[in-house]
Amino acid sequence: DPVPIDLHLPDNYVQHTLKTQKELPPITWTNWWRELNYISLAVLTITPSIALYGVFNVPLCWETAAFSVFYYFVTGLGITAGYHRLWAHRSYNASKGLQYLLALAGAGAVEGSIKWWSRGHRAHHRYTDTELDPYNAHKGFWWSHIGWMLVKPRRKPGVADVSDLSKSPVVRWQHRWYIPLILAMGWAVPTAIPGLFWGDWVGGFFYAGAARLCFVHHSTFCVNSLAHWLGETPFDDKHTPKDHMITAFVTVGEGYHNFHHQFPMDYRNAIKWYQYDPTKWFIAVCSFLGFASHLKTFPDNEIRKGQLTMQLKRLRETQDGIIWPGDAHDMPIVSWDSFQEQSAKRPLILVAGFIHDVSTFLDEHPGGRHLLVKYIGKDATTAFFGGVYDHSNAAHNLLSMHRVGILQHGYRQGLDDKTIPPSQRLRIAKY
Amino acid sequence: DPVPIDLHLPDNYVQHTLKTQKELPPITWTNWWRELNYISLAVLTITPSIALYGVFNVPLCWETAAFSVFYYFVTGLGITAGYHRLWAHRSYNASKGLQYLLALAGAGAVEGSIKWWSRGHRAHHRYTDTELDPYNAHKGFWWSHIGWMLVKPRRKPGVADVSDLSKSPVVRWQHRWYIPLILAMGWAVPTAIPGLFWGDWVGGFFYAGAARLCFVHHSTFCVNSLAHWLGETPFDDKHTPKDHMITAFVTVGEGYHNFHHQFPMDYRNAIKWYQYDPTKWFIAVCSFLGFASHLKTFPDNEIRKGQLTMQLKRLRETQDGIIWPGDAHDMPIVSWDSFQEQSAKRPLILVAGFIHDVSTFLDEHPGGRHLLVKYIGKDATTAFFGGVYDHSNAAHNLLSMHRVGILQHGYRQGLDDKTIPPSQRLRIAKY
Numbered sequence A, B: 001d002p003v004p005i006d007l008h009l010p011d012n013y014v015q016h017t018l019k020t021q022k023e024l025p026p027i028t029w030t031n032w033w034r035e036l037n038y039i040s041l042a043v044l045t046i047t048p049s050i051a052l053y054g055v056f057n058v059p060l061c062w063e064t065a066a067f068s069v070f071y072y073f074v075t076g077l078g079i080t081a082g083y084h085r086l087w088a089h090r091s092y093n094a095s096k097g098l099q100y101l102l103a104l105a106g107a108g109a110v111e112g113s114i115k116w117w118s119r120g121h122r123a124h125h126r127y128t129d130t131e132l133d134p135y136n137a138h139k140g141f142w143w144s145h146i147g148w149m150l151v152k153p154r155r156k157p158g159v160a161d162v163s164d165l166s167k168s169p170v171v172r173w174q175h176r177w178y179i180p181l182i183l184a185m186g187w188a189v190p191t192a193i194p195g196l197f198w199g200d201w202v203g204g205f206f207y208a209g210a211a212r213l214c215f216v217h218h219s220t221f222c223v224n225s226l227a228h229w230l231g232e233t234p235f236d237d238k239h240t241p242k243d244h245m246i247t248a249f250v251t252v253g254e255g256y257h258n259f260h261h262q263f264p265m266d267y268r269n270a271i272k273w274y275q276y277d278p279t280k281w282f283i284a285v286c287s288f289l290g291f292a293s294h295l296k297t298f299p300d301n302e303i304r305k306g307q308l309t310m311q312l313k314r315l316r317e318t319q320d321g322i323i324w325p326g327d328a329h330d331m332p333i334v335s336w337d338s339f340q341e342q343s344a345k346r347p348l349i350l351v352a353g354f355i356h357d358v359s360t361f362l363d364e365h366p367g368g369r370h371l372l373v374k375y376i377g378k379d380a381t382t383a384f385f386g387g388v389y390d391h392s393n394a395a396h397n398l399l400s401m402h403r404v405g406i407l408q409h410g411y412r413q414g415l416d417d418k419t420i421p422p423s424q425r426l427r428i429a430k431y
Ligand code: HEM
Pocket: A349, A356, A358, A361, A365, A366, A367, A368, A371, A372, A375, A380, A383, A384, A388, A389, A390, A391, A392, A393, A394, A395, A398, A399, B122, B123, B125, B126, B160, B261, B262, B263, B264, B265
């Protein structure tokens, strides 16, 4: 058995590597032609050129159009359900037959072998947003979309183990026959099917072959670019991955990327039934038919924790944006006599141990000025707390904003819940 | 000057009154005919009978239809902008002219004089949902809608002061001439305008008079029934009032009743511009034209406190529905030697001072079984916290669920933030 490449990593591998490993020099106007990755460059420029030529010169019949869309989904699922969720993340088990089908379909997407792809993708998850991430989103939208393939990597991606894949006969088989497989699945099959069935060899080549391939490419690339740029972060905002419906539509369901980076071994990307995740639907159908099993899901309890934390994080901003009553520890402690004396000069009212200056509120009081005036220099606790009127929570909150002091020995027993305005009984606490 | 009736209320007025004041006997099959309020009963049954007769016997021309809708809004605004927001709640000041207009329009709604109406309404706010509330929503939808008017009140409504209104010449004038005013504004004017301008006296009487009056009645009654039944409680859920768009449409904008009960002296019911509150728009236009002034609004800071509390309340249910890691105080404290000994029998891993049993997780670990096995009986803190892999917040949360013990003397300095899983750093605290 092959030994996992990361078995003997030291405990400080990441920090140590980032500090000591050399990067290639940055790309400049003088060195760029030496730094290009000519193979990817060829694949990613010649394919769209062929497609564009076809669009302007070859008529498109509806059968070929429909087949191209169909084949887009077939090869797309090869990547999403195969390369990504099955091999890179082991999020379910597939029967031998399904594995071969996915390996073939994935080859038709012409994005490298399962082994190469998964190695890079595991490094992306393992070192997301760092220099060891091969498609580090912090280096810009275009870098993560396509730039990282067009030039030689500036730095070796971080260690990621794929020894499990090296053991898989299907993965080994696909890696071994990769060049013939992409010629067959990427070009020959999409040309031959329209050719043999409705005589449209040329349309098949240009539309189901070249144009479809461009779409599959940029669709998958969007998982590295768009999915790290557009949308919300309902599960965690530590890193760049985001959730967005548009990304999901563009990527055959890989658009709930915030969820995915938190729970990468979950066979789902979308957890709600109404969200668009055809890759999940495909896997579920395969499982129903007996071709897939052991569909992994992250415990719901832990998923909800992530959501709760993010919601609290947002509410914490609200909490921080609100003006709260002054801290009781900063208030003067006033004797009863001093309270009486002061009350002759300004309208002070005692409620639940706190002395309140209501000068600005006398004429605003919905219950009337007279009821406040009546309690100047007196204890209005009972009246305020329902004896005369059971004030709303809003009134309690407002009251707390008028605190100016604490009555000495005035903190009566059993009143603790009255001294805390309702808006501060539930609050977001931070360790 | 009249003395406010509630000036000398004792501090325990509410509880004392509820305990000592007698209620009338409940309505039964034998006593109901003696308990009916025959005046209201007449108004509330004869008007719809006239309207129904008209619907089946009198043709409706479009001018009269349009005028009826218009007059519905005029008399509706008389209640909402006049009776309710101006007089009952003093939420703004109105010029003499506007006051007379509103008093006339409000008389056209035939719901009692300003003084009578405001006295009941203030009691409703002051004793919401209690026995002292004349239209206590806890007594059922139909009671709060219309029942409370059809029978004699079972108990004197709680004290509510209207001495400010007794001082107002407009209010006194309307109260004095109330019977002629309702005959004029409720019946004569809506009959005469269609009669004089397009010759439809009969249509005017049946549609702009009777039918329009029924709609205005039940529209206003909905504020006491529907607005206490249907919708959300975004500001406070201590009492029954609720916010709902449908109620707003039905009641000329009085449908944000949860807000209104929290902030009754706010001239608005809806605070968002896209919510339906034509009464607010009317007041704002009057203010723009110089007929209204001193439009009161509750401080935004306090409004946001209410919203925050309610959102936290809902999240607290989520928090309570989640399973959290066991309390550190309940865990055994384990010596290093015992940790080593135990690790030979089951997979124990030390992270940030806690000992974790990962038996159920070995084969689930996305990073592979080998990385966990390597750390059995060892301290994986550095590796887990980024040295090998900077685990997601979800991984930290999951980790905390595997805690089985605390290493004796093992709590290293500076690690405090590592011992608290991310989902517990922000949490809703309750006093
Ligand atoms: C000193 C600080 C006080 C503050 C900040 C305050 C605040 C408020 C507020 C905001 C309301 C509007 C309704 C509500 O939100 O519940 C209100 C209504 C009222 N308050 Fe106060 N209040 C104070 C003291 C008192 C006292 C001492 C009394 C009685 C002795 C009193 C009696 C009333 C009554 C009867 C109403 C009802 C008005 C109505 O709905 O018609 N208030 N108060």
